[in-house]
Amino acid sequence: SAVISQKPSRDICQRGTSLTIQCQVDSQVTMMFWYRQQPGQSLTLIATANQGSEATYESGFVIDKFPISRPNLTFSTLTVSNMSPEDSSIYLCSVRDGYNEKLFFGSGTQLSVL
């Protein structure tokens, strides 16, 4: 399986600021995804990061709030913009194993917004 490095691992941010989360994979992958896991909840897909084109966002998530970059097949970033306490969550980068469809996760970013 791919090795997925995600950083920062955690951060405490002030309301109104932005945080960019980085995801680096040790091999080229076609599909990269960003998930959110709010306290005590399951995983919610934010968007699919597409290489060379705009990300595909799920219902309830917009590009202005969660801009995503995917400059190549091994790297992506997610920015959480104009943060509020409701954005406090774990953010997870994930990649799809194209051969057998398995989904693997990075170590996650624990975000707290004050």
Added chain:
Amino acid sequence: QKEVEQNSGPLSVPEGAIASLNCTYSDRVSQSFFWYRQYSGKSPELIMSIYSNGDKEDGRFTAQLNKASQYVSLLIRDSQPSDSATYLCAGGSNTGNQFYFGTGTSLTVIP
């Protein structure tokens, strides 16, 4: 109906017992299913995948898929305290791009 529904528990079993975790899914979910284990404060870790009707065994873990009943389960034999975690059931969408996750079942194995 949610795409993937999971009995949320919590589930407690004594050490050495069999833990049984269950999940049902809707028609929007394809025939690929996965079980993830998530320790507190950690990211989900894939422990089992199953694509065909029937049972699939891997060590102490057995995944079961019943397509007719749209039901998938995970059995953990000889449960250990280290198995204490939240277990997430997931299924691939029919479009092939998205995974649908259940809400997770919290398992505690009591020494």
